[in-house]
Amino acid sequence: xxxxxxxxxxxxxxxxxxxxxxxxxxxxxxxxxxxxxxxxxxxxxxxxxxxxxxxxxxxxxxxxxxxxxxxxxxxxxxxxxxxxxxxxxxxxxxxxxxxxxxxxxx
Numbered sequence: 001x002x003x004x005x006x007x008x009x010x011x012x013x014x015x016x017x018x019x020x021x022x023x024x025x026x027x028x029x030x031x032x033x034x035x036x037x038x039x040x041x042x043x044x045x046x047x048x049x050x051x052x053x054x055x056x057x058x059x060x061x062x063x064x065x066x067x068x069x070x071x072x073x074x075x076x077x078x079x080x081x082x083x084x085x086x087x088x089x090x091x092x093x094x095x096x097x098x099x100x101x102x103x104x105x106x
Contacts (some may be wrong), residue, residue, distance in 0.1 A: 001047075005029055017041030028052055028072070040064045050076045051094065071095075 001024030009030040017038025024047040032053040039045075040061025048062075049072040057080050062068070066088060074094030081095060 001025065005049075012036050012039075014038045020044065023047070023067075025049070035059055037061045043067065046070065048072070050078075053077060056080075 002019075002022060003026045005026050005028040007030055009027070009032060011032065012027075012035060014036045015038070016036055017040070019042065021044055022042050023044045025042070025045060026047075026049045028049050029052040032050065032055055034055060035050070035058065037059045038061075039059060040063070042065060044067055045065050046067050047070045048068065051072050051074045053076050055077045057078060068088070068090055070091045070093070072093045076094065078094075081092065
């Protein structure tokens, strides 16, 4: 996994998606305003922690992460959850602050 907590990161490189074996991504307490769409290529990602950032939404590509089990998003700035396959039992910690949850694609 990658632990990039408390690093003051304003963004992540698009090449993040090339880390095909990545299973955990801890990004807590940075200044991230967005996540690259290439995050949808992290097919083995199980845990994503984006607490305490400045995000406004997740990229829709997160819908493709079938192994994703936990997203920690307290004080992340996220206002809208993307359309996930909710049968996958993903735990959204901090989702109560979201104003909207998108419907999964048909």
